[in-house]
């Protein structure tokens with residue numbers, strides 16, 4: 001960790017507190033790195049981070065500097081089979097590829113703008129010189145269409161960070177421009193992890209039947225995503241029983257998201273501020289990742305298929321109408337009969353609940369996912385959006401990320417039906433005669 005006071009001396013690009021004096025003495029505006037960059041994360045025993053449904057940006061070493069190249073551009077993005085949209089991202093994807101580096105690395109990041117309007121990149125949470133902070137108009141001129149800018153700075157911290165434009169943000173974030181920026185510590189972890197996942201939380205106003213996210217929307221979104229995918233297109237998170245798993249979560253959406261994991265008490269261990277001192281770790285089963293924040297959670301994997309999702313229940317749904325009358329408990333048979341004369345196949349919705357509103361029953365507008373979807377080993381999962389499954393198996397090889405299918409529950413360990421009579425057992429019910 002470095003203090004703000006250390007930083008004042010280090011902004012010129014020194015690597016550690018111990019190097020501050022040396023840099024001050026040399027007064028070098030762009031000092032060379034203390035040692036060459038370019039060691040992989042493996043150098044310090046850290047497993048490479050795995051971006052769900054995503055990828056890590058390759059780099060090259062140029063004179064001891066790690067060089068990355070991001071290209072801002074329009075892309076065709078698939079949220080899940082059956083729903084694609086024109087989005088903006090980096091190097092062909094939203095989110096853009098994860099940038100992964102090690103504390104102490106000197107970086108040069110080229111940013112080429114292939115968008116129809118200007119952009120910039122802000123390195124969110126990263127300690128760097130003011131002129132590298134990427135706020136268009138404040139810290140630099142905007143990057144005009146066709147131009148390439150170079151950002152250059154030395155990493156003086158570790159942690160889970162993000163990158164995003166600081167230019168026409170309302171539009172550029174709303175259509176998918178964002179990425180993760182993971183910095184590993186420059187020394188081995190006291191408590192190493194075996195699997196290191198990362199994902200970005202986001203929301204999209206992709207109105208049913210349309211193909212471009214609407215940037216003007218502030219609260220009323222249709223799609224809620226982990227790394228720009230909705231369930232069931234979100235990859236499961238795999239682990240072998242007993243492995244220590246970290247999930248790094250960043251939030252560049254317009255809502256806060258309480259992320260809930262079944263099956264374990266996880267420990268919240270870090271954020272933009274790096275891996276916290278152990279005295280600050282705390283056990284939770286739900287952690288709010290607020291807008292603009294990152295959070296790391298860690299747990300020791302126990303066998304099973306465990307739901308991992310946002311606990312805002314509308315955030316585990318896909319497109320739905322929010323302005324409709326409440327039909328819960330309303331007999332709509334006559335209305336359905338009348339409408340059915342005009343619209344063959346019309347089905348009244350939601351008399352007993354929304355469970356009927358699943359993939360099996362509903363054919364929505366073009367390019368529009370069912371509100372709830374996904375099928376598990378016991379039937380429809382009735383989820384969408386920010387939902388996936390942590391799959392833990394005894395026999396998974398270390399580093400194996402191939403989906404092992406559904407959990408084979410040991411015999412006798414699944415909830416079972418004991419009666420189909422509603423009077424079964426006659427338990428006490430207030431206001432009812434026994």
Ligand SMILES: [Cu+2]
Pocket residue numbers: 224255256257258310311312315386
């Ligand atoms: Cu949420």
